[in-house]
Amino acid sequence: MSENPHLSRRALLGMTAAVPLALTLGSGTAHAADSAYAMVYFTESTNLGDGTDYGLHLAVSPDGLNWTPLNQNNPLVTPTSGALGLRDPFLMRKQDGTFVVLATDLQGTDWSRDSVYIHVWDSTDLRTFTGYRLLKLHDMTDTHSWAPEAYWDASRGQYGILYSSVNSSGHNVIMVSYTTDFVTTTSPQVFFDPGYDVIDGNLTVGVDGVNYLYYKKAQTLVGARSTSLNPGSFTEFSTGVAHGGTEAPTVVKSLTSNTWWLWGDTYTPNGVFYAWQSSSLASGSWTALDQRTYTQPVNSKHCGITTITTTEYDNLLAKWGSPAWNRLKSYNYPARYIRHSNYVGRIDVYPIEPYKDSLWTLVPGLADSSGVSFRSVNYPTRYLRHYNYALQLDANDGTSTFAADATFYRTAGLADASWASFRSYNNPTRYIRHSDYVLRIDPISTTTDRQDATFRVGY
Template structure:
């Protein structure tokens, strides 16, 4: 079967992945003789009006931890059946035997008054099937067990499960229980308490002999470090980073360079991910990553990122499939995506509802199959077409004029050849661009116009 010319070449993706190889370790002990070359993200979904909210486990994959492909059409791959019947804050750990365990907060929705002492637990050999589902009780306190994560403590030959709970101190601290099987645990104890309210702990273990713990303090992400994993051994050292109110830190190591990424999730509005980078965790300082370089999965919230092998990446895509739709991100306003609103084409800041307004099927051009037409996902009888040079969402009336107005040729991006631009079929000197956030077709000459006419086709 020939490859779809409207989508990135699979050979290109696999070629990029082949360059990304590194033996993975958990703590200081190799988990198994394998190489990791890609990443999987776990998350739940929320959108501003709740149209895209789902409290099951969602998965996305990436060859570089920056550009993500949601799996299963961005639907959940597994959903809790006990407790509240929903999850938040999932975490994926590769265990010492090479298989995975998934942990998550037992909470469906946003009723923070619910005080579950339990977390959800699944086992998985491949993240395509999930077994041994159960809830695990972590403590007897009248408080929650939020944002559980796990790590291998080689000195104890046990896994530590860390999570946020209100201790006798009266504020949230990071607690820890130890386990060998994620079925029974030791008594809870305080893992980290800097003397003020903190939640959402995320660990990087054994980085040049140092362990790093990032967490949310107030509305910022802050780091602590320790040469051991002992409870009470971590001390705060980093400069806080934030983009608005930021929570849910994720530390991710590049597999091709010395770069570390710190992801953060804004809790208003509805989980916009931002990323920072550093080549040396010991400095505690971070530089913001250009939003052009990364795209979070649609409606994703409070994620977890785990390295996987090329085989695991391919198997996940084969099992769940890539989305049947795309989103288009603006080059010079990378927080904005192409959408229709009141049947007018425009770019708006993510997130918004209905989120389906930004989902498009890039189908063979109605006037020329070597071109492309933009079919709306939530109004499938309608396509983007130009009318008086402005892009509108109209019902296909099967006329030649409509077909021509709705057909465009995808070219190398005018501002960046790794992105895309779209030239009009029947006005070949004009390209789709945004002007005052509204889409139209115009002749393009200046650098600003080239940037206005450049888009990323992703998910």
């Protein structure tokens, strides 16, 4: 959930499989091997204003680390019952090869609002979402049904739906209700109660005969394990990880290596995703992942991730397309992005408010169409241009001088060729770089200079 410091859940992972093979899901239908990733999420800006939307958002990624929001980062569907908004969406491929989406029935941050229901959608291809309904999980009063996730319990021949509710002792526990169709459920049971407040259960089933449950405990992500899926059988074992107040754990395995990733989300509005990695779930030990390697969709909160096929990935991009804008991440300060503030170009720490200050439309260069110019999304008559070597956001006055000052050539990143650097059109010995977090164009000679002048163009 994304909540006050008393709550929440989820995020992402992975690498890309190279060759699709045929797989069979339980007794379901065969389908091509998964080779990419899909993420569901909702959005919140820092001030809960522009950029906040409690509908179902979707992004895709070939590597599970850097994401392309679909539909211009707008929702694909929005709940029409209950609270008329969702939090904490979860995405799973069912045994028959189709998908189900679950989400908390809550709009905004009114944590006092209790619901015995969750939102549910079905989908065959993630391009259309059908069968929208509210699913009742329990009859308990004065409590909630937060952060639902699902898993297949082969021994029962049922799906388990995990969610957070308050028990009779007055603290949050992880509950489970079973279902075969996500239309009706059995009576709920306590799945995990260590005797203190826990929320946001994320379950990884059947790794060398062991099942792993990660959850939020006192602002930290902690794991428990069991050789069965029986309620009450899990015991805590892992070393906790956190980056500030962290919630929303999601564990996913790389599609191409023995690497596992644990993702978490800070619980503040417009939370920041952090990731850790491990080569062994059994070790319970995690190492922080460099923020250079991953980028969350702008304003994204509390995600659910599943793997998809290459065909599904291609079809989703074909239907929804990539955003018409980009964000540019600093190479040596990867928590920071290029933005304008009071019309000055600089790099600031994400989340950025207003968030559109960090969105740019990369258009053909005003002075040379083989170059690029950076047009502001929220001030579309203004472009980044250099003036006395400093970068500022100015209105295009139509002059050749302005066009030249606002045109740059994109090159391989000076510090990392897989990233990008930008050489000035009319000062060709100078590149865009940051200095004391402010953007300017300078000659580049040192290792630090090259790092200052390298950026990742993404979303």
